[in-house]
Amino acid sequence: MSLKKDILEKCKNAKEAALQLSFADTDVKNITLYELANDILMYKYKIIRANKKDIKENKISESMLKRLIVDEDKIKEMAGMIRSVAKLEDPVGKLLQKTQLDKDLFLEKISVPIGVLACIFESRPDVVVQISALALKSGNAVLLKGGKEALNTNKAITEIIRKSIKDNEGIPVDAVQLLETREAVKEVLKMHEFINLIIPRGSNKFVKYVMRHTKIPVLGHAEGICHVYVDKDADIEKAVRICVDAKCQYPAVCNAMETLIVHKSIAKVFLPRLAKQYRNVELRGDAETRAILKNVKKASEKDWSTEYNNLILSIKIVKSADEAINHINKYGSGHTDAIVTENKKTALRFLGFVDSSSVMWNASTRFSDGYRYGLGAEVGISTNKIHARGPVGLEGLMIYKYLVKGNGHIVADYTGKNAKKFIHKKCN
Amino acid sequence: MSLKKDILEKCKNAKEAALQLSFADTDVKNITLYELANDILMYKYKIIRANKKDIKENKISESMLKRLIVDEDKIKEMAGMIRSVAKLEDPVGKLLQKTQLDKDLFLEKISVPIGVLACIFESRPDVVVQISALALKSGNAVLLKGGKEALNTNKAITEIIRKSIKDNEGIPVDAVQLLETREAVKEVLKMHEFINLIIPRGSNKFVKYVMRHTKIPVLGHAEGICHVYVDKDADIEKAVRICVDAKCQYPAVCNAMETLIVHKSIAKVFLPRLAKQYRNVELRGDAETRAILKNVKKASEKDWSTEYNNLILSIKIVKSADEAINHINKYGSGHTDAIVTENKKTALRFLGFVDSSSVMWNASTRFSDGYRYGLGAEVGISTNKIHARGPVGLEGLMIYKYLVKGNGHIVADYTGKNAKKFIHKKCN
Numbered sequence: 131m132s133l134k135k136d137i138l139e140k141c142k143n144a145k146e147a148a149l150q151l152s153f154a155d156t157d158v159k160n161i162t163l164y165e166l167a168n169d170i171l172m173y174k175y176k177i178i179r180a181n182k183k184d185i186k187e188n189k190i191s192e193s194m195l196k197r198l199i200v201d202e203d204k205i206k207e208m209a210g211m212i213r214s215v216a217k218l219e220d221p222v223g224k225l226l227q228k229t230q231l232d233k234d235l236f237l238e239k240i241s242v243p244i245g246v247l248a249c250i251f252e253s254r255p256d257v258v259v260q261i262s263a264l265a266l267k268s269g270n271a272v273l274l275k276g277g278k279e280a281l282n283t284n285k286a287i288t289e290i291i292r293k294s295i296k297d298n299e300g301i302p303v304d305a306v307q308l309l310e311t312r313e314a315v316k317e318v319l320k321m322h323e324f325i326n327l328i329i330p331r332g333s334n335k336f337v338k339y340v341m342r343h344t345k346i347p348v349l350g351h352a353e354g355i356c357h358v359y360v361d362k363d364a365d366i367e368k369a370v371r372i373c374v375d376a377k378c379q380y381p382a383v384c385n386a387m388e389t390l391i392v393h394k395s396i397a398k399v400f401l402p403r404l405a406k407q408y409r410n411v412e413l414r415g416d417a418e419t420r421a422i423l424k425n426v427k428k429a430s431e432k433d434w435s436t437e438y439n440n441l442i443l444s445i446k447i448v449k450s451a452d453e454a455i456n457h458i459n460k461y462g463s464g465h466t467d468a469i470v471t472e473n474k475k476t477a478l479r480f481l482g483f484v485d486s487s488s489v490m491w492n493a494s495t496r497f498s499d500g501y502r503y504g505l506g507a508e509v510g511i512s513t514n515k516i517h518a519r520g521p522v523g524l525e526g527l528m529i530y531k532y533l534v535k536g537n538g539h540i541v542a543d544y545t546g547k548n549a550k551k552f553i554h555k556k557c558n
Numbered sequence: 559m560s561l562k563k564d565i566l567e568k569c570k571n572a573k574e575a576a577l578q579l580s581f582a583d584t585d586v587k588n589i590t591l592y593e594l595a596n597d598i599l600m601y602k603y604k605i606i607r608a609n610k611k612d613i614k615e616n617k618i619s620e621s622m623l624k625r626l627i628v629d630e631d632k633i634k635e636m637a638g639m640i641r642s643v644a645k646l647e648d649p650v651g652k653l654l655q656k657t658q659l660d661k662d663l664f665l666e667k668i669s670v671p672i673g674v675l676a677c678i679f680e681s682r683p684d685v686v687v688q689i690s691a692l693a694l695k696s697g698n699a700v701l702l703k704g705g706k707e708a709l710n711t712n713k714a715i716t717e718i719i720r721k722s723i724k725d726n727e728g729i730p731v732d733a734v735q736l737l738e739t740r741e742a743v744k745e746v747l748k749m750h751e752f753i754n755l756i757i758p759r760g761s762n763k764f765v766k767y768v769m770r771h772t773k774i775p776v777l778g779h780a781e782g783i784c785h786v787y788v789d790k791d792a793d794i795e796k797a798v799r800i801c802v803d804a805k806c807q808y809p810a811v812c813n814a815m816e817t818l819i820v821h822k823s824i825a826k827v828f829l830p831r832l833a834k835q836y837r838n839v840e841l842r843g844d845a846e847t848r849a850i851l852k853n854v855k856k857a858s859e860k861d862w863s864t865e866y867n868n869l870i871l872s873i874k875i876v877k878s879a880d881e882a883i884n885h886i887n888k889y890g891s892g893h894t895d896a897i898v899t900e901n902k903k904t905a906l907r908f909l910g911f912v913d914s915s916s917v918m919w920n921a922s923t924r925f926s927d928g929y930r931y932g933l934g935a936e937v938g939i940s941t942n943k944i945h946a947r948g949p950v951g952l953e954g955l956m957i958y959k960y961l962v963k964g965n966g967h968i969v970a971d972y973t974g975k976n977a978k979k980f981i982h983k984k985c986n
Contacts, residue, residue: 244944345770347944485673491961492964493962497659504665516755516957529945532915534921534925535919538793539920542807
């Protein structure tokens, strides 16, 4: 079968599976998830063996290895994650709104799954487990496409998932399918007739590529250019703590700080204090910063819109909170930005006017994460301005439909002279 | 100024206006809307004069004239619509969710406007009023681009809207801007950096064009291929009433029935009864239908996926409700579909498995409409599977942001050995 036909076939199967899955009982879904958690543990050596093969067969950089490797601890984490998804409330079939339109005529707004998801990701095999668990629970079918360097691992995990689904009646096995070749990505991006949402996980470049080459809605973020603004009314201890955490606790992730903005009236005291804690961080500053701190490189215009994902930080000094807000809205990526201040009025202005998915007050940008927000597992972090924004859990995989239940009602009775009137009474 | 520069300028102004408007007081927005309703009435002759000019200057077909013409009655309707939007609850700044993450660490999920909308529409000048009112109330800036044949009318109305905004401080005037040339559409579709959502209103062909030529999310529907399925357990009186209403009450609209599906065991009784009521309707049927009804043309494969928007109807006879469901999911457009049956079990199966934005039970497809659903005014009807589906009112123009309020909290404290634990306590 040609690649195109193969992908088309899988898409059709996914659409059919999605329809069946959208009606699966909560109990059936949860039992399947618990058994999957057991199966993942039971077949751990199969996964580890496949993973060792991947590591042996591919040229792997140090940083990639960290993401690719699956050991017993990681498998335990996977099982724990699946169980935590099983414990979440079923998001399907919720009565979101009920309105009585007239006598015997009711409108119901019900939560339903979106349909078919496609997740395209690099390196990390735990994404297979995470996305599959979230998809099953939310009643969505999913097509998974991982990186070539993790193919054996992803195949082993997907086989276990499909086995767990088969062992429990009530969920169609094609609810979870793996695509194996790199060429599959191009085809998937064209399948807008079957795929309702694409979730790309990987480098900025990769996510941008996906966004540019498909008509299917994409949920995610290309960049995480996060800021911390240290206001003139900041508590300096808190500011240092937060800036160290936001930059250094895990610099490779999207919610780490990339640019520090400091109010000029506090900069002389604050920056030297902070610099002492930043021994491994390369600093790049504007002229005012460099007048205060020695050995700071000059920040170029490009620095303000660069996501370093590394121990590099650009620093800008401003005259007001509004200047900070404007800088963030201009150069930021709408991901996560923070203010450190004891001044409530300034904080509320910042929280309101910074147009980002998450805005923090006296807390590290690193909190922006589905698990920390209490969403259970996370599909990803979205910087979209529609549908779902910020860390996205089960809720972001849902949409709704309207049901109208009548008794032979027709619109003609509600138009023209002697038109009947709608009562529009909220019932919940 | 070149067209491109002009559009870019307007987009920038809209983005700036959107940020200010997102914080406008509810009172300021409502007062502006009430004054706009007054101004629309006060300057009605200005609008009517401009409208007469449009009608005189353009070649207008009969059906287009009906949509284009603005008379005193239509202006009264516009004013009424603006007042009804003013009366709706302000959707901005709602606390959607509050979670305590830990001592002194709170997560808030707040409703915020999407940002900048662009509405591209044909003929109907009342869209200017409707979309502007909904945009102002929901805190979104809007760029409007109407048809060339309504340019004078649209300009007159937009001038009144901008005057009303100017007269009341607190809302930036560029919250509502009109684009005047046809070439502007192409430029607008490229402005993904500034425009967050496109709302196209017009012919299927036009909406499809917009969907195919932009990276900006599009809210709307290209087609309304709506079905009524008359089940074997249908009450025949209700079925006849509903089928007449769904096809004939206003055949040109998107929620009118295009295909009738009938269970074979009721067809012989039902179809002749219905045909008596369908004197002006051209019927096209499958072989089984033509065996029952005389003078019915043969329906081709193409008929099942055609939106006639006219007094034409295709008819199919099925052996089961599931066959009807499958037909609808295959050929329908996910807009609105109805079942007529007294059998609750069959109805619930249909309501569940038909994957459309609105599904009706013993009610006409024509009810699928923002006003009838009690949403106030309507932006349009969406067949998207993400963000907003079905008739879309104010809610579909909103998104949310997450705020985290802490007291110097850092993520390092919640990782590794002796990690603090999140409490994730719901506060509302």
